[in-house]
Each structure stands twice: as C-alpha cells, then as structure tokens.
Amino acid sequence: MIEAxxxxxVRAAEEPLLAAGVPLMERASFALATQVLRDLRARRRSVRGARVALLVGAGNNGGDALHAGAYLARRGVAVTAVLVAERAHAAGLAALRAAGGRVEALHEAPERLGGVAGDVARSDVVLDGLLGIGARGALRGLAADLVRVLDAGPRPWVVAVDLPSGIGVDDGTVPGPVLRADRTVTFGAAKPGLLLPPAAHLVGELTVVDIGLALRAEPAVRRLEPADVGRAWPVPGPGDHKYTRGVVGVVAGTSTYPGAAVLAASAAVRAGAGMVRYVGPPAVGQAVLAVRPEVVTAPGRVQAWALGSGVPVGFGTAQAGRDEGQHRRARTALAEAAGRPGSPVERTVPAVVDAGGLDLLEPTSPPWFVLTPHAGELAALLRRRGEDVEREAVEAEPVRWARRARELTGATVLLKGSVTVVAGMDGTYAQADAPAWLATAGSGDVLAGVLGAMLAARSADVVGRPALSAEVASATALMHGLAWRRAGQGGPVAALEIAGAVPAVVADLLPRG
Ligand SMILES: NC(=O)C1=CN([C@@H]2O[C@H](COP(=O)(O)OP(=O)(O)OC[C@H]3O[C@@H](n4cnc5c(N)ncnc54)[C@H](O)[C@@H]3O)[C@@H](O)[C@H]2O)[C@@H](O)CC1
Ligand SMILES: Nc1ncnc2c1ncn2[C@@H]1O[C@H](COP(=O)(O)OP(=O)(O)O)[C@@H](O)[C@H]1O
Ligand SMILES: [K+]
Structure with missing residues (x-):
C-alpha cells in the first residue's frame, strides 16, 4: 500500500527532526541525486559530460534541487541552475557553485526566457525544483512562464523534486501550468496530490524516499497495491459452502439493455460468488442464463446486491415505463439492504449502486452502500442534492466532489475514471490501475458485479464495520485494472473478457502456501 x-x-513530522539537527535536506538531495544518476546511466553511456538543468524556485524545494545538482556536478555532470525567483536557497546555491555548477539568474534577465528554455529542453535530465509542499495556488510569474514555454517544446526527461511544481499538494488539482514529470522523487512520504487525479497523471513513476520521518497522523489518501488485494481476497475454507461464500443479488439490465445484466452477473460469478441470483424480466434472465448457466433466477436471500447497471435513469419519466419493473425491484432491494422500517432485519446487507440505481436512492443511505458513478453520474447525483455542479467540475476536483457526495448521501462513493477515487467513512483511496482501454461500454457493469461478489463474501464484516467498504471497493478497482492487463495484453479488450480474466488474476495474487 502507498500512503500519502x-x-x-509532513511538516509536523519534519519539525522535531529539524530542531534536533537531523540533516533532512542532505538525505533528500542525496537520494534525489542517486536516482538521477541511475536515470542518466539508463539513458546514455556515460554520466560524465551529461547535462542536467535545475529549475530552482524560492524555497527549500529549490534547495533540494541545488544540493542534488552539487552532488551531480562532483560526478562530472554539467549542471546549470535556472533561478526564477529573487530568493534561492543560499546554502544550496553555494554548494552548487563550489562544485563547479553554472547559475543562470533568469529572474534578472527574463527576456532570455526563450533561449534559456531551449537550453533546458536540450538537457539529458531536468530537475523541477520550482515548488514543493509550500506551493500556494497555481504556479505564478516567471516560473509559470518557463513551464509554459517548456511544455510547448520537445520534452526532455523530467524528474520532479518532491512533486510536480504547481499541483494542488493535498487535493490533486491542476490549477495552472505544470511540467509533466517522467519520475517524481518524493521525500518522507507520498503527498495526496501525487495519488489523486487529475495531478496523478503528471507524476510519472513515483519513488518515495525514506528520510526518517515518523508520520503519526492517519494518511490522507491510500493506494492499494496487488499484494494488498491478494491478502484481502476472500478465500473459501473447508467449512464453507455456497451460502457462506456469499450470494449476490443482481438487479441489472432491461430488455433495452440486457447486456448489462449479462456482464454484471458474469463478473460476479467469475469473481467467486457462492451463488448469483438474477432479479429482473424473464427475457433478460434467459439472456443471462445463456451465457452463465450457473446463475439462479429463483428469488431468495442474498448477502449483497449489485443493482442499477443497465437500468435507465429517470424514474417517473416515459423511459421508466419501459423498465419492466426493474426500478421497483431495485427500490425494494435498496430498502431491505438499508434496513428501512418494515424490512426483515437479516436482509440488511451491502449494496453496489450503479448507473440508474443512483437515481433511486433515498436522501441518505448507509455507509455499506457503495455508489459507483462516473463523473457525469456523480454531477447529476450532487445536483439532485442541491449542489450546482457539472461533469467538468467533478473532473477538475474529483476528490472534493466524491467526498461531498459521501457527506450528502452517507454512502461510500467510488468515482470511476482513469484514476478511481473512493471516499469512505474513514479515508480516501485512489487507484490508478486502469489504462484508457478500460473505458469501454460494459466495463463498469463488470466492476459492479465483481464488487457485488466481494461485498457478499464479507457481508457481515462490512455491515458491522462499514469503513471496510472503501477498502473492498478500492481492491475491486485494482482487480478490474489487473484483469484488463491479463485479458487485453496491453491492447483493447471487451468487457466480458475483463470478467473472464478475474480468476487467473486472483490465483496469481493469492499468497502461496
Ligand atoms: N523542511 C525541510 O528541511 C525539508 C524540506 N524539504 C523540501 O522543502 C520543500 C518545502 O519547502 P518550502 O517550505 O520552502 O516550500 P517551497 O519550496 O514549496 O517554496 C515555497 C515558496 O515558493 C513561493 N511560492 C509559493 N507558491 C507559489 C506559486 N504558486 N507560484 C510561485 N511561487 C510560489 C513562495 O515564495 C514560498 O515561500 C519540500 O517540498 C521539500 O522539497 C526536503 O528537503 C526535506 C526536508
Ligand atoms: N480514461 C480512462 N482510463 C482508464 N479507465 C477508465 C477511463 N475512463 C473510464 N475508465 C474506467 O472504465 C469503466 C467505465 O465504466 P462506466 O463509465 O460505468 O461504463 P459502462 O456503464 O459502459 O460500463 C470504469 O471502471 C472506469 O474507471
Ligand atoms: K517540485
């Protein structure tokens, strides 16, 4: 797991160490320089004579870049520091000069911007040390101008120091120009903005350097890695039978959209549900059975619901008239799963609420409901609860709006996208496992089915400890990406094939022995 x-x-953790004289910047810059040397060796035959440009802002982030530059200069690298602010880290600057590095005071001659940017672009590696965790708002002034010019030209290999300068450190927003990094070397711990969209797309490969910080607070954002999924995946024991493994009730699809039912039910079967009950129009049930004869269409108890995929939005509209009762079935399931008055207590179970199901929610839901909207669906859900927000605003600030939807609905919110954000009761997750190939019709239905199986397997745990829903949802998003990797081999993939790849991925991930 990566924690941010x-x-x-991070500052609070640094303070006592700095007060005790622990050389944090030396540790950070040494690790940074070591990584740059590795990159240089990978990219050219000899480190000696390589050219490295440092983009240096006013603060300690620039200090890290300057100290790393001094180290590189002593290894024979031709280092040029480009200063964009009146102030620059004094000790770092002195160290670079003493090591033979060159200093280009761009702030004293801003008319040289074009020429300097051209030199920077021809470097073997560029270190972005303009701003670190002291960033406030979008990159401004000469720093912003320099990044704009560099962005428009040929791209050198960029290593971001601590974080790509100008991203929202805590919220992952991109309020202005940011130099996209090929690698980010971050110090002490990852920062939320490195994991959250849209900034996460500018980070490149993430290297976290341990500089000895003891972070005691809860992490703000977590990202699961494959080993975490392996540990969390439900594995049946000798005493299990199909009912203890978890029965998933699928209320999905209509005769207009039967495919969603096939995909969600198939995915639940493939993810290892003890049983899948399909609830819907008989003709759609036949389509499901034709693909997955394991599915049961008789009514009965379930341990989790996956509902709403392929069910049209717009209850009470002309469209809803053609839904053949799916809205009614979904509403009944939602009421039971939430434990609404009049529902049998034992039917309080987790639910995945997807697509048209989002339209059917009561004003508040229990936290063991996992809503799975994409950005457009989330905007619509928020608008129904009084927020003035469009899809574009959700895409610009996904974590803000996912958390807002969690507050307003009470449910756990999984916001789908190229980075999937999960806002849960006791924390936020961000999974970046989905290549754009996953954006194919039906892929979300598969996610809903797999999540239904995961929640059914841990039904009592999730209702008893609803904070678990977010972790289970994140593990499912990760599994979805891994299944694509297996099925698509790096290329396009059909949604049903993603479901088909789940068993092999699970087998690979489970701890051996
Ligand atoms: N405290 C320490 O000893 C350590 C700090 N480290 C480094 O220090 C960084 C934090 O240093 P600072 O606190 O000095 O902060 P920054 O280096 O992020 O710089 C902040 C300064 O940049 C300017 N600035 C802020 N927002 C701006 C904007 N939008 N556009 C243009 N200029 C802007 C302001 O003058 C501000 O004082 C970390 O990210 C990390 O790289 C590491 O060396 C680890 C140890
Ligand atoms: N640009 C993208 N890159 C990677 N994955 C994406 C991208 N856009 C969407 N996805 C993923 O594809 C799936 C699409 O789901 P959804 O929008 O519900 O489609 P559908 O309803 O057709 O199944 C989600 O899992 C989402 O995270
Ligand atoms: K930086």
Missing part, C-alpha cells in the same frame, strides 16, 4: 500524508502532517 498532507503537507501539514
């Missing part, structure tokens, strides 16, 4: 802490938590 806010800028304030």
């Amino acid at each position: 802490w806010s800028a304030a938590d």
